[in-house]
Amino acid sequence: MTMAGIHDAVYAQAADLSAIRRDLHQHPELAFEEHRTANLIAEELRRLGLDVRTGLGRTGVVGILRGDAATATSRTVMVRADIDALPILEDSVQPYRSQAAGKMHACGHDGHIAIGLGVARALVALRADLPGTVVFAFQPAEERASGAEEMIRDGAMRDPRPDAVIGLHLWSPFQVGTVGIKPGPIFASADEFTLIVRGKGGHGAVPQTSVDPVVVAAQIVTALQTLISREISPFHQAVVTVGSIHGGTAFNVIADTVEMLGTVRTYDAADREHILRRIGELAQNVAQSMRATCEFATAIGIPPCVSDPGIATIVYEAAAAIIGEDHILTDCMQTVGDDMAYFLNAVPGCYFLVGAGNTEKGITAPHHSARFDIDEGCLTLGAEILASAAWKILLTQA
Ligand SMILES: [Zn+2]
Ligand SMILES: [Zn+2]
Known part of the structure:
Protein backbone atom coordinates (compact mmCIF):
# COMPACT_ATOMS: atom_id res chain seq x y z
CA MET A 1 0.00 0.00 0.00
CA ALA A 188 37.63 2.25 -1.34
CA SER A 189 39.60 4.39 1.03
CA ALA A 190 41.74 6.91 -0.82
CA ASP A 191 44.99 8.24 0.61
CA GLU A 192 47.92 10.06 -0.85
CA PHE A 193 51.51 9.65 0.31
CA THR A 194 54.87 11.29 -0.34
CA LEU A 195 58.31 9.72 0.06
CA ILE A 196 61.47 11.78 -0.19
CA VAL A 197 64.65 9.70 -0.39
CA ARG A 198 67.80 11.61 0.51
CA GLY A 199 71.17 10.25 -0.55
CA LYS A 200 74.41 12.00 -1.40
CA GLY A 201 74.94 13.31 -4.91
CA GLY A 202 78.10 12.97 -6.91
CA HIS A 203 79.69 11.94 -10.20
CA GLY A 204 77.89 9.18 -12.05
CA ALA A 205 81.19 7.46 -12.70
CA VAL A 206 82.28 7.50 -9.03
CA PRO A 207 79.35 5.86 -7.17
CA GLN A 208 81.46 4.75 -4.20
CA THR A 209 81.71 8.33 -2.95
CA SER A 210 77.94 8.89 -3.24
CA VAL A 211 74.71 7.43 -1.91
CA ASP A 212 72.49 7.01 -4.94
CA PRO A 213 68.82 7.78 -4.07
CA VAL A 214 67.64 6.52 -7.48
CA VAL A 215 68.74 2.97 -6.66
CA VAL A 216 67.25 3.28 -3.17
CA ALA A 217 63.94 4.54 -4.60
CA ALA A 218 63.84 1.62 -7.03
CA GLN A 219 64.21 -0.81 -4.11
CA ILE A 220 61.47 1.00 -2.19
CA VAL A 221 59.00 0.87 -5.11
CA THR A 222 59.55 -2.88 -5.39
CA ALA A 223 59.38 -3.44 -1.63
CA LEU A 224 56.08 -1.54 -1.36
CA GLN A 225 54.39 -4.10 -3.62
CA THR A 226 55.08 -6.79 -1.01
CA LEU A 227 52.69 -5.01 1.38
CA ILE A 228 49.78 -6.23 -0.75
CA SER A 229 51.17 -9.67 -1.58
CA ARG A 230 52.64 -10.55 1.86
CA GLU A 231 50.95 -8.44 4.53
CA ILE A 232 47.27 -8.22 3.49
CA SER A 233 44.90 -11.18 3.54
CA PRO A 234 44.49 -12.78 0.11
CA PHE A 235 40.74 -12.42 0.71
CA HIS A 236 41.04 -8.62 0.92
CA GLN A 237 41.68 -6.17 -1.89
CA ALA A 238 44.05 -3.22 -1.77
CA VAL A 239 46.17 -1.11 -4.08
CA VAL A 240 49.50 0.64 -3.56
CA THR A 241 50.51 2.74 -6.56
CA VAL A 242 53.57 4.94 -6.92
CA GLY A 243 52.28 7.31 -9.58
CA SER A 244 55.10 9.81 -9.72
CA ILE A 245 58.85 9.52 -9.26
CA HIS A 246 61.30 12.35 -9.79
CA GLY A 247 65.02 12.66 -9.21
CA GLY A 248 68.20 13.65 -10.95
CA THR A 249 69.13 16.15 -13.64
CA ALA A 250 71.69 14.55 -15.97
CA PHE A 251 72.84 11.16 -17.27
CA ASN A 252 76.18 11.28 -15.49
CA VAL A 253 75.17 12.84 -12.17
CA ILE A 254 74.06 10.97 -9.07
CA ALA A 255 71.12 12.87 -7.58
CA ASP A 256 70.79 14.11 -4.01
CA THR A 257 67.11 13.29 -3.65
CA VAL A 258 64.25 11.40 -5.25
CA GLU A 259 60.64 12.32 -4.58
CA MET A 260 57.80 9.82 -4.99
CA LEU A 261 54.03 10.34 -4.84
CA GLY A 262 51.56 7.53 -4.54
CA THR A 263 48.08 6.44 -3.53
CA VAL A 264 46.66 3.69 -1.35
CA ARG A 265 43.19 2.16 -1.77
CA THR A 266 41.70 -0.30 0.71
CA TYR A 267 38.27 -1.60 1.71
CA ASP A 268 38.94 -2.12 5.37
CA ALA A 269 39.89 0.35 8.10
CA ALA A 270 42.51 -2.00 9.61
CA ASP A 271 44.11 -2.68 6.22
CA ARG A 272 44.23 1.05 5.57
CA GLU A 273 45.93 1.76 8.89
CA HIS A 274 48.39 -1.10 8.41
CA ILE A 275 49.45 -0.21 4.87
CA LEU A 276 49.86 3.50 5.57
CA ARG A 277 51.99 2.81 8.64
CA ARG A 278 54.06 0.13 6.89
CA ILE A 279 54.81 2.26 3.82
CA GLY A 280 56.68 4.64 6.07
CA GLU A 281 58.46 1.89 8.04
CA LEU A 282 59.44 -0.09 4.97
CA ALA A 283 60.67 2.90 3.00
CA GLN A 284 62.66 4.25 5.92
CA ASN A 285 64.25 0.88 6.71
CA VAL A 286 65.12 0.15 3.08
CA ALA A 287 66.66 3.60 2.81
CA GLN A 288 68.60 3.17 6.04
CA SER A 289 69.95 -0.23 4.97
CA MET A 290 71.35 1.45 1.86
CA ARG A 291 72.84 4.43 3.75
CA ALA A 292 70.11 6.87 2.70
CA THR A 293 67.23 8.41 4.61
CA CYS A 294 63.56 8.68 3.72
CA GLU A 295 60.85 11.08 4.80
CA PHE A 296 57.29 9.83 4.70
CA ALA A 297 54.11 11.94 4.78
CA THR A 298 50.42 11.40 4.05
CA ALA A 299 47.91 13.99 2.85
CA ILE A 300 44.22 14.06 3.80
CA GLY A 301 42.51 10.88 2.80
CA ILE A 302 39.15 9.24 3.22
ZN1 LIG B 1 30.66 11.68 -7.19
ZN1 LIG C 1 33.33 12.39 -8.53
Missing part, protein backbone atom coordinates in the same frame (compact mmCIF):
# COMPACT_ATOMS: atom_id res chain seq x y z
CA THR A 2 2.63 2.49 1.12
CA MET A 3 5.22 1.32 -1.40
CA ALA A 4 2.72 1.82 -4.25
CA GLY A 5 2.05 5.25 -2.78
CA ILE A 6 5.76 6.05 -2.89
CA HIS A 7 5.97 4.93 -6.51
CA ASP A 8 3.10 7.20 -7.53
CA ALA A 9 4.38 10.12 -5.45
CA VAL A 10 7.82 9.88 -7.10
CA TYR A 11 6.67 9.35 -10.69
CA ALA A 12 4.13 12.20 -10.45
CA GLN A 13 7.12 14.56 -10.47
CA ALA A 14 9.33 12.86 -13.05
CA ALA A 15 9.31 15.91 -15.33
CA ASP A 16 10.16 18.21 -12.41
CA LEU A 17 13.11 16.07 -11.32
CA SER A 18 14.50 16.21 -14.83
CA ALA A 19 13.97 20.00 -14.96
CA ILE A 20 15.69 20.49 -11.58
CA ARG A 21 18.63 18.34 -12.68
CA ARG A 22 18.99 20.26 -15.95
CA ASP A 23 18.86 23.61 -14.18
CA LEU A 24 21.60 22.47 -11.78
CA HIS A 25 23.58 21.00 -14.66
CA GLN A 26 23.61 24.40 -16.36
CA HIS A 27 24.81 26.10 -13.17
CA PRO A 28 27.56 23.90 -11.71
CA GLU A 29 29.44 25.18 -8.67
CA LEU A 30 32.75 23.89 -7.30
CA ALA A 31 33.46 22.61 -3.79
CA PHE A 32 32.41 25.06 -1.03
CA GLU A 33 31.17 27.55 -3.65
CA GLU A 34 27.74 25.93 -4.00
CA HIS A 35 25.80 29.09 -3.02
CA ARG A 36 23.18 29.13 -5.78
CA THR A 37 22.82 25.37 -5.44
CA ALA A 38 22.38 25.54 -1.66
CA ASN A 39 19.82 28.35 -1.97
CA LEU A 40 17.81 26.36 -4.49
CA ILE A 41 17.82 23.32 -2.19
CA ALA A 42 16.96 25.31 0.96
CA GLU A 43 14.11 27.15 -0.78
CA GLU A 44 12.61 23.92 -2.07
CA LEU A 45 12.86 22.25 1.35
CA ARG A 46 11.25 25.29 3.04
CA ARG A 47 8.48 25.31 0.44
CA LEU A 48 7.85 21.66 1.34
CA GLY A 49 7.52 22.63 5.00
CA LEU A 50 10.73 21.05 6.34
CA ASP A 51 12.86 22.53 9.15
CA VAL A 52 15.86 23.83 7.25
CA ARG A 53 19.37 24.56 8.48
CA THR A 54 21.96 26.13 6.19
CA GLY A 55 25.67 26.85 6.39
CA LEU A 56 26.68 23.45 7.79
CA GLY A 57 30.12 22.67 6.39
CA ARG A 58 30.02 26.19 4.84
CA THR A 59 27.52 25.48 2.03
CA GLY A 60 25.73 22.35 3.25
CA VAL A 61 21.96 22.21 3.83
CA VAL A 62 19.97 20.02 6.20
CA GLY A 63 16.19 19.57 6.04
CA ILE A 64 14.22 17.75 8.73
CA LEU A 65 10.91 16.08 7.92
CA ARG A 66 8.92 14.80 10.91
CA GLY A 67 6.25 12.32 9.91
CA ASP A 68 2.77 12.73 11.35
CA ALA A 69 2.83 9.04 12.33
CA ALA A 70 6.04 9.46 14.34
CA THR A 71 5.95 8.59 18.03
CA ALA A 72 8.29 9.32 20.92
CA THR A 73 10.24 6.14 20.19
CA SER A 74 10.21 6.19 16.39
CA ARG A 75 13.40 6.24 14.39
CA THR A 76 15.29 8.82 12.35
CA VAL A 77 16.93 8.09 9.02
CA MET A 78 19.28 10.39 7.11
CA VAL A 79 19.29 10.63 3.32
CA ARG A 80 22.57 12.09 2.09
CA ALA A 81 23.27 13.69 -1.32
CA ASP A 82 26.43 15.49 -2.45
CA ILE A 83 26.09 18.71 -4.43
CA ASP A 84 29.40 19.92 -5.90
CA ALA A 85 30.69 20.02 -9.48
CA LEU A 86 34.17 19.59 -10.99
CA PRO A 87 36.67 21.92 -12.70
CA ILE A 88 36.10 20.41 -16.16
CA LEU A 89 35.19 22.11 -19.46
CA GLU A 90 32.07 20.29 -20.64
CA ASP A 91 32.13 18.81 -24.15
CA SER A 92 28.41 18.65 -24.97
CA VAL A 93 25.87 19.94 -27.48
CA GLN A 94 22.93 19.33 -25.14
CA PRO A 95 20.70 22.36 -24.47
CA TYR A 96 21.27 21.81 -20.75
CA ARG A 97 25.09 21.90 -20.97
CA SER A 98 27.07 23.89 -18.43
CA GLN A 99 26.87 27.67 -18.72
CA ALA A 100 29.85 28.14 -16.42
CA ALA A 101 33.04 27.76 -18.46
CA GLY A 102 35.42 25.25 -16.96
CA LYS A 103 32.91 23.91 -14.44
CA MET A 104 30.78 20.85 -14.92
CA HIS A 105 28.58 18.37 -13.10
CA ALA A 106 30.69 15.48 -14.42
CA CYS A 107 30.00 13.09 -11.56
CA GLY A 108 26.20 13.17 -11.47
CA HIS A 109 25.84 15.19 -8.26
CA ASP A 110 23.22 17.34 -10.06
CA GLY A 111 21.19 14.13 -10.31
CA HIS A 112 21.84 13.36 -6.64
CA ILE A 113 20.31 16.71 -5.67
CA ALA A 114 17.26 16.17 -7.90
CA ILE A 115 16.82 12.70 -6.40
CA GLY A 116 17.17 13.99 -2.82
CA LEU A 117 14.54 16.67 -3.49
CA GLY A 118 12.37 14.04 -5.18
CA VAL A 119 12.52 11.87 -2.06
CA ALA A 120 11.59 14.88 0.07
CA ARG A 121 8.62 15.72 -2.16
CA ALA A 122 7.36 12.13 -2.19
CA LEU A 123 7.63 11.70 1.57
CA VAL A 124 6.00 15.08 2.22
CA ALA A 125 3.08 13.94 0.07
CA LEU A 126 2.82 10.86 2.31
CA ARG A 127 3.64 12.71 5.52
CA ALA A 128 0.36 11.74 7.21
CA ASP A 129 1.55 8.11 7.36
CA LEU A 130 5.32 8.67 7.65
CA PRO A 131 6.32 6.65 10.76
CA GLY A 132 9.40 8.60 11.86
CA THR A 133 11.80 11.41 10.97
CA VAL A 134 13.80 11.81 7.77
CA VAL A 135 16.81 14.13 7.75
CA PHE A 136 18.04 15.26 4.34
CA ALA A 137 21.74 16.14 4.22
CA PHE A 138 22.88 17.98 1.09
CA GLN A 139 26.65 17.88 1.36
CA PRO A 140 29.15 20.19 -0.34
CA ALA A 141 32.68 19.46 -1.51
CA GLU A 142 32.61 15.71 -1.98
CA GLU A 143 35.14 16.03 -4.79
CA ARG A 144 37.59 17.55 -2.33
CA ALA A 145 36.72 14.90 0.24
CA SER A 146 36.22 17.42 3.00
CA GLY A 147 32.55 18.47 2.92
CA ALA A 148 31.22 15.51 4.89
CA GLU A 149 33.61 15.97 7.80
CA GLU A 150 32.88 19.69 7.99
CA MET A 151 29.11 19.15 7.86
CA ILE A 152 29.26 16.58 10.64
CA ARG A 153 31.52 18.85 12.70
CA ASP A 154 28.91 21.61 12.29
CA GLY A 155 26.20 19.36 13.74
CA ALA A 156 24.52 17.76 10.72
CA MET A 157 24.11 14.53 12.69
CA ARG A 158 22.81 16.15 15.92
CA ASP A 159 19.24 17.18 16.86
CA PRO A 160 18.06 14.74 15.73
CA ARG A 161 20.74 12.08 15.72
CA PRO A 162 19.96 9.66 12.84
CA ASP A 163 19.74 5.94 13.59
CA ALA A 164 20.83 5.14 10.03
CA VAL A 165 22.09 6.87 6.89
CA ILE A 166 21.48 5.98 3.25
CA GLY A 167 22.66 7.48 0.00
CA LEU A 168 23.34 6.61 -3.60
CA HIS A 169 25.80 7.41 -6.33
CA LEU A 170 24.59 7.47 -9.92
CA TRP A 171 26.87 5.22 -11.97
CA SER A 172 27.28 5.56 -15.73
CA PRO A 173 29.15 2.24 -16.19
CA PHE A 174 25.89 0.53 -15.10
CA GLN A 175 22.86 0.60 -17.37
CA VAL A 176 19.86 2.63 -16.24
CA GLY A 177 17.40 0.26 -14.57
CA THR A 178 20.11 -1.64 -12.72
CA VAL A 179 21.53 -0.93 -9.29
CA GLY A 180 24.56 -2.12 -7.30
CA ILE A 181 23.97 -3.00 -3.66
CA LYS A 182 26.14 -5.06 -1.34
CA PRO A 183 26.83 -5.33 2.38
CA GLY A 184 30.31 -4.34 3.52
CA PRO A 185 32.71 -2.20 1.49
CA ILE A 186 31.62 -0.64 -1.80
CA PHE A 187 33.97 2.34 -2.29
CA PRO A 303 38.16 5.93 4.83
CA PRO A 304 36.40 3.19 2.84
CA CYS A 305 32.60 3.35 2.40
CA VAL A 306 31.34 0.31 4.28
CA SER A 307 27.64 -0.56 4.34
CA ASP A 308 26.04 -2.15 7.39
CA PRO A 309 24.70 -5.62 6.48
CA GLY A 310 21.31 -4.97 8.10
CA ILE A 311 20.71 -1.63 6.38
CA ALA A 312 22.09 -2.99 3.08
CA THR A 313 19.55 -5.81 3.27
CA ILE A 314 16.71 -3.33 3.74
CA VAL A 315 17.90 -1.30 0.74
CA TYR A 316 18.32 -4.48 -1.29
CA GLU A 317 14.76 -5.61 -0.47
CA ALA A 318 13.38 -2.17 -1.30
CA ALA A 319 15.16 -2.22 -4.67
CA ALA A 320 14.21 -5.84 -5.40
CA ALA A 321 10.53 -5.03 -4.89
CA ILE A 322 10.85 -2.23 -7.46
CA ILE A 323 13.11 -3.63 -10.21
CA GLY A 324 13.46 -7.31 -9.34
CA GLU A 325 16.55 -9.14 -8.12
CA ASP A 326 17.68 -9.73 -11.74
CA HIS A 327 18.51 -6.04 -11.98
CA ILE A 328 20.60 -5.83 -8.83
CA LEU A 329 24.37 -6.28 -9.12
CA THR A 330 26.03 -7.39 -5.90
CA ASP A 331 29.53 -7.64 -7.41
CA CYS A 332 29.90 -3.89 -7.54
CA MET A 333 32.91 -2.77 -5.50
CA GLN A 334 34.74 0.26 -6.92
CA THR A 335 38.26 1.54 -6.30
CA VAL A 336 37.17 5.18 -6.18
CA GLY A 337 36.61 6.90 -2.85
CA ASP A 338 33.73 9.01 -1.50
CA ASP A 339 33.45 10.96 1.74
CA MET A 340 30.03 9.40 2.40
CA ALA A 341 32.42 7.21 4.44
CA TYR A 342 32.28 9.72 7.31
CA PHE A 343 28.49 9.43 7.59
CA LEU A 344 28.76 5.63 7.39
CA ASN A 345 31.40 5.64 10.13
CA ALA A 346 29.08 7.65 12.39
CA VAL A 347 25.95 5.46 12.14
CA PRO A 348 25.03 2.21 10.35
CA GLY A 349 24.09 2.83 6.76
CA CYS A 350 24.20 1.87 3.13
CA TYR A 351 25.74 3.50 0.08
CA PHE A 352 24.70 2.02 -3.24
CA LEU A 353 25.03 2.57 -6.98
CA VAL A 354 22.21 3.41 -9.37
CA GLY A 355 22.85 2.79 -13.06
CA ALA A 356 22.79 5.97 -15.16
CA GLY A 357 24.32 4.76 -18.44
CA ASN A 358 22.50 3.85 -21.62
CA THR A 359 24.59 2.34 -24.42
CA GLU A 360 21.71 2.58 -26.92
CA LYS A 361 21.49 6.33 -26.37
CA GLY A 362 25.29 6.67 -26.39
CA ILE A 363 25.42 7.59 -22.69
CA THR A 364 28.63 5.75 -21.90
CA ALA A 365 31.19 8.38 -20.84
CA PRO A 366 32.90 7.65 -17.52
CA HIS A 367 32.58 9.83 -14.45
CA HIS A 368 34.86 12.89 -14.38
CA SER A 369 34.94 12.96 -18.20
CA ALA A 370 34.07 16.08 -20.23
CA ARG A 371 31.38 14.07 -22.03
CA PHE A 372 29.77 12.62 -18.92
CA ASP A 373 25.96 12.50 -18.95
CA ILE A 374 23.18 10.45 -17.37
CA ASP A 375 20.00 8.79 -18.59
CA GLU A 376 17.46 10.72 -16.54
CA GLY A 377 15.42 7.58 -16.00
CA CYS A 378 17.79 7.06 -13.08
CA LEU A 379 16.27 10.01 -11.22
CA THR A 380 12.85 8.51 -10.55
CA LEU A 381 14.25 5.04 -9.91
CA GLY A 382 16.86 6.38 -7.50
CA ALA A 383 14.28 8.46 -5.66
CA GLU A 384 11.84 5.56 -5.40
CA ILE A 385 14.48 3.20 -3.97
CA LEU A 386 15.73 5.78 -1.48
CA ALA A 387 12.22 6.75 -0.35
CA SER A 388 11.14 3.10 0.00
CA ALA A 389 14.31 2.16 1.86
CA ALA A 390 13.96 5.15 4.21
CA TRP A 391 10.38 4.15 4.95
CA LYS A 392 11.34 0.54 5.61
CA ILE A 393 14.15 1.63 7.95
CA LEU A 394 11.67 3.74 9.93
CA LEU A 395 9.41 0.72 10.26
CA THR A 396 12.27 -1.40 11.63
CA GLN A 397 12.33 -1.65 15.40
CA ALA A 398 15.37 -0.11 17.03
